[in-house]
Amino acid sequence: MITLIKGADVYAPTPLGINDILIAHDKIVEISPSISLQGGAVTVVDGKGCIAMPGLVDSLVHITGGGGEGGFHTRTPEMQLTEATLAGVTTVVGALGTDATTRTLPDLIAKARALYEEGISAYCYTGSYQLPARTITGSITDDILLIDTMIGIGEVAIADHRGSQPTARELAKVAADARVGGMLSGKGGIVSIHTGDASDQLTLLHEVINTTNIPASQFYPTHINRNQSLLEAGQRWCEAGGFIDMTTSTNEQFIEEGEIPAAQAIAWCLAQGIDASQLTMSSDGNASLPVFDAEGQLIGLEVGKVRSLFDAWQTLAKTEGVFLHDAIAVVTSSPASVLKLKNKGKLAAGCDADIVLCDAQSLDIRDVIARGKHMVSDNGVLIKGTFEA
Incomplete structure (x- = not known):
């Protein structure tokens, strides 16, 4: 299977x-x-x-579905293959969220392997929002070390009423276990952090790195674009040596309540001098987008879209003052580096053949190649998921 792409303007992302x-x-x-x-x-x-860029790396997707905050009927559907490929996403990392009872780790692993067999690269996290962590083997370290698809733990919830309200000591132990699992297996061992909208923001993470030997780079907090105050807290976290992730799935009510669109949040961070290698965006695809009242009661629910990642990237790439290679890095090389996916997120000899061709003027997707397979051509699907119509 030999493919030759001729005459593209290549962003590697350099x-x-x-x-x-x-x-x-x-x-x-x-x-x-x-x-x-x-x-x-x-x-x-x-x-x-066309420009040729690496396939997008989506570091947080609820590939088996999520939600359920409003009862069983509000459980969101699982991701289908073309939801990723039509959006230029060639690598996904699956996670559990609030519900780790009806959504299970064995199902998450099975879905990741199914997506791999269908043509894209798929990984997952052990654990969920709550601590003590749900695991397969009974050990965070062992899950990461022994299960091929598992590259870390998450998304562990902080500053959120749906989380287990972990202490710094509990979170440090989780990070230490994940770190050792990553070291022994050659994986990232990252701790994906769901950051809620409570006033303590990233205080718990600072407490961990200030009182232990765990580096800031072991944590990967997401949803940092919830509001300007949290975004500024994210800036301080980057100054401490960490990474931050913006969520691209949103709705009008979230924006009205102060959420900053992901592309705008990234552009702000770049303007503050934060390096693109510390900044990422993820879709939170197939998660619920719940709206709660002041008493924590659910009053609305929408579903996150994987497509939102490409749409946010396109907006960022067209934003005045943002270099195209920085915009590309935020959705390719930066998340791949954070997660230590060595053959992802870049175009170079020996790397996985994950390539997106976009029209050089509109930046619309034309072709998508994942692991050498032509998945999308002229924005039309060539390969569908097993049960897609």
Whole structure:
């Protein structure tokens, strides 16, 4: 299976200029200005007029569904393959949320493996919102070390009424266990942190890194664009050496209540001098977007969309003052680096052949290649999920 992309403007995400990209099976073999191959086994893709960028890495997707805050009928549906591929997403990381009873870790692992068999790369976290953590083996370290798809734990909830209200000591122990599991397995061992809208914000994370030997880089807090105050707390977390993630799925009510659109939040952070390597966006796809009243009662519910990640990236890329390579990094190389997915998020020889071709003017998706397979062509689906109509 040999594919040759001809004449694309390549962003790796570092801009490389007009180049050809040679793919053999699931890897990039070569990127250079002129590659010539002959033979019927070579599929040639015309990349002229397009930018070629790495496939998007979505670090938080509820691939088996989420929700349930309003009762059983409010459990959200699982993600389908083309929800990712049509949005240029070639790598997803699945997680459990509030519900770790009817949504289970075995199901999460099975769904991740199913998505892999259908053509994209899929990983997952052990645990959920609550501590003590739900695990497969009885140990966070063992889950990360022994289960191939598991790369960390999350999303552990802080500053949220739905969380288990963990102490710094409890959270430090979780981080230490995940760190050791990551070290022994060569994985990230990251602790994905769901940050709620309570006033304590990221205080607990600062307490952990100030009183233990756990570095800030072990934590990966998300939903940092809930409001300007939390965004400024995120800036301080980056100054302490950490990473922050903005959520792209939103609704009008969230925005009216002070949430900052993800692209706008990233642009603000870049303007403050935060490096793009510390900034990411994720979709929170297929999660519930619950609206609560002052007493914590559910009054509204929508569903997160994986597509929102590409839409937010497109907005960011067109934002004045934001370099295109920085915008690309935020959804490719930055999350891949945080998660220590070494062959993801970049275009280079030896890396996984996850490539998105976008029209150079509109930045609309034209083609998507995942692990060397042509999944989307001319914005039309070539490969569907097993049970997609």
